[in-house]
Amino acid sequence: MNLPIAIALPTPFLIGPVNSWLLPGEEPALVDAGPRTDAAWEALIAGLAAQDLTPRDLRHIFITHAHVDHYGNARRLAEAAPDATLYAPDIAHARPMLLDLEEEWERQYTFTRRALLASGLPPHLAELSRSRMADMRSYGDAVPVTRWLQSGEYLTLGDGTVWQVVALPGHSMTQVGLHQTEHNLFIAADHLLPHVSSNALLEPPTPGEQRRPRALPRYVEMLRWTAGLPIQQVFPGHGEPFTDQRPLIMRRLQGIEERAALIHTALLERPRSVLALVEHLFPKLRPEEIFLAISEIVGHLDVLEARQQVAFRGETVREYFVLLQEEEGKTIMATIDESFRQDLVQHPKQSYRVIVRTASEAALVAEHCAHQGMTIHHQYRLLPGLALTATGEALLALAAHPAVTHIEPDQMMSV
Structure with missing residues (x-):
């Protein structure tokens, strides 16, 4: 041929x-x-x-x-x-x-x-x-x-x-x-x-x-x-x-692993936005390269998120932080903001992420859910607190718990 x-x-x-x-x-x-x-x-x-x-x-x-x-x-x-x-x-x-x-x-x-x-x-x-x-x-x-x-x-x-x-x-x-x-x-x-x-x-x-x-x-x-x-x-x-x-x-695979490790290390220092990570990894970036750089960082964050190594908080500007796994083989799921509380009644099967201040308080939250007949699916240690995942039925009770600090919407579906 x-x-x-x-x-x-x-x-x-x-x-x-x-x-x-x-x-x-x-x-x-x-x-x-x-x-x-x-x-x-x-x-x-x-x-x-x-x-x-x-x-x-x-x-x-x-x-x-x-x-x-x-x-x-x-x-x-x-x-x-x-x-x-x-x-x-x-x-x-x-x-x-x-x-x-x-x-x-x-x-x-x-x-x-x-x-x-x-x-x-x-x-x-x-x-x-x-x-x-x-x-x-x-x-x-x-x-x-x-x-x-x-x-x-x-x-x-x-x-x-x-x-x-x-x-x-x-x-x-x-x-x-x-x-x-x-x-x-x-x-x-x-x-x-x-x-x-x-x-x-x-x-x-x-x-x-x-x-x-x-x-x-x-x-x-x-x-x-x-x-x-x-x-x-x-x-x-x-x-x-x-x-x-x-x-x-x-x-190429090694390069992806190395960049993901650099991002993970940067997030261990402190939570950062995507733009902050861009500026950290690409300090001499030209303006015409900004979209490529943001795509690059988000892609590697997607890799880390799929491995349950990072998560984000905030919706107007997302801030990523490191997750330390509490139990092997668990997965972290989605989130919802308190302003969407009424939607929970209509969509009770959706999953939400709940941020808790400390690991010890997470045990209290889990006990509270068990008492209410609800289930906390997964939990991951954060720096410094802990994230829990629960379905909508659980969230209504969790939102009022004094140990819960943050509940935010999952816009991952669109951004």
């Missing part, structure tokens, strides 16, 4: 050039189209010409994920390639993003602004996310998709080679790659990059869901899955092709 051929396209972004992968043969295919800029378009035309092709010769165009550096020029390319089928993933929020729907961009902005405010960013800086997103949107265009794809489907591309579509959530929850199982080739999009780690970006909940995706924990899962694949060569979204993905994956 013919190996994919890289056509490097310039981008205006910090990541640098993006790869458009040409699969040559009787049914020429192109994977990703670059951003909507004249420079990227000219580079694409030149790259095709170097293989004695024009856009009109293409029969397949494949978009890996809903980031403008990968799909921005897809519409222009489709118009120049009238006989090509344009494929795109129909997972997460890919469809409304690729169709450039106004309500999806507004949903993205609303979520991003709320996430930035919760991180501790001042309102006037959080508002800048609208202009940032408008600038990002200018590098894309509505993609005239002719076939929406699900993970697991097979496509015959280029010289008749069969490729399997594989979901690669993490960097983007919309991301897919192509796996050629006979020759063990892997078009990885931004899942595996040889020269830089892939940011697992903050994203709003998938349409129809309430809780935002935990992108970095999901990315860790997918890295481990990818490490088990028999891959001979990887063709990344940025950078040069490489062989043997396992050493790179081990380095």
Whole structure:
């Protein structure tokens, strides 16, 4: 079979050039189209010409994920390639993003602004996310998709080679790659990059869901899955092709562990907001990197939270603190603010986090609940107090207990 051929396209972004992968043969295919800029378009035309092709010769165009550096020029390319089928993933929020729907961009902005405010960013800086997103949107265009794809489907591309579509959530929850199982080739999009780690970006909940995706924990899962694949060569979204993905994956996983440890150590010193952690770990950060840095910190906090090592308090600005596990094998759950007390009557099955001043007082609270015929599910030692988890029925009694210091809402579903 013919190996994919890289056509490097310039981008205006910090990541640098993006790869458009040409699969040559009787049914020429192109994977990703670059951003909507004249420079990227000219580079694409030149790259095709170097293989004695024009856009009109293409029969397949494949978009890996809903980031403008990968799909921005897809519409222009489709118009120049009238006989090509344009494929795109129909997972997460890919469809409304690729169709450039106004309500999806507004949903993205609303979520991003709320996430930035919760991180501790001042309102006037959080508002800048609208202009940032408008600038990002200018590098894309509505993609005239002719076939929406699900993970697991097979496509015959280029010289008749069969490729399997594989979901690669993490960097983007919309991301897919192509796996050629006979020759063990892997078009990885931004899942595996040889020269830089892939940011697992903050994203709003998938349409129809309430809780935002935990992108970095999901990315860790997918890295481990990818490490088990028999891959001979990887063709990344940025950078040069490489062989043997396992050493790179081990380095990426080690990097995630090291950064999580740094964050945990910083929180052992004192509770901190996401922004305070950003300033602690990235003291020389440039303004245009703030969203990437906040995504990076939140992702690692998600990893630590999934391990029950940290929790947060506060809603307007979240402050994270360390949890010291009291009992093995327990999990911490959600929270609710006292201002939502009436909602508890209507939603008695929801779980809430309750902050207690000291471990000794926690025993009194647990005894109080037992006397009331209610259950405290889990408990974790905090610095300096203790957190309990209980269902709504228990909370009504707990809220009045003198040892309870704090009950707050679970906005994790949306931020």
